[in-house]
Amino acid sequence: MTNHEQSDRGTQSQMLEIAIEEARQGLSEGGIPIGAAIFDRHGNLLGRGHNRRIQENDPSIHGETDAFRRAGRQRTYRDKIMVTTLAPCWYCSGLVRQFGIPTVIVGESTNFRGGIDWLRENGVEVIDLNSAECIKLLADYIRANPAVWNEDIGVE
């Protein structure tokens, strides 16, 4: 993938589609519908995952962390792209910063803005696709499950 292709909205949407599939898989399991995937700069999928708070009783597995862990150990993250249906929280924003992932594609930042301004201030390219599908998928879940959502982002 060239730089030109990386910035192509169609390619970005195809990558987001994987994250959306993960979010829908999570929902079908009874979980919070947030999904993510990590690609290299050539567009090869390295890891994909979704929020598993409910399924595994594990508060650490946000979608981004699940995709990150499933990608296994990588020599570098400087050539990786994190794609997620929702703007990453502080935890997952910290993941992006610590490991030097240069590009994050988010499906939306309407339901939750997370740390994307902080990431941008620290040199991370954040591309917000403002996906109506992503917005609705999570908004419907939050409306039906406000307590679980608040728990997932540490709000009381």
Added chain:
Amino acid sequence: MTNHEQSDRGTQSQMLEIAIEEARQGLSEGGIPIGAAIFDRHGNLLGRGHNRRIQENDPSIHGETDAFRRAGRQRTYRDKIMVTTLAPCWYCSGLVRQFGIPTVIVGESTNFRGGIDWLRENGVEVIDLNSAECIKLLADYIRANPAVWNEDIGVE
């Protein structure tokens, strides 16, 4: 535990001892010797863990994340204390901020400073015990395994 007792160095050192046990356990498994534990404000241990990058081929399991996940889902983190042998990286600092953990006790910040200044700026109480034992345990490991250490903090 009263506020007075919480600020007692002896109690803090006892909590750190659990994290050090975890770090030593990780080292005995061939892993990076960083450990952590989560307590409630009464001093009850809720979860303990250690870095498992090597052992589980999983880059997401820093000590803090391991302790966090093993504590399971909690109704609130406002009354919790995170104890870790090493200052938390951006990823684990983000965890602390996202879930509103008010107090972090670190064994040391000499080998790695992580996000502790940022946590303090954001209202988190960070207590640095400047433990010679923690400093030596990790420094020895880093000296013998510089590539693994750099991988663990995303440095190339």
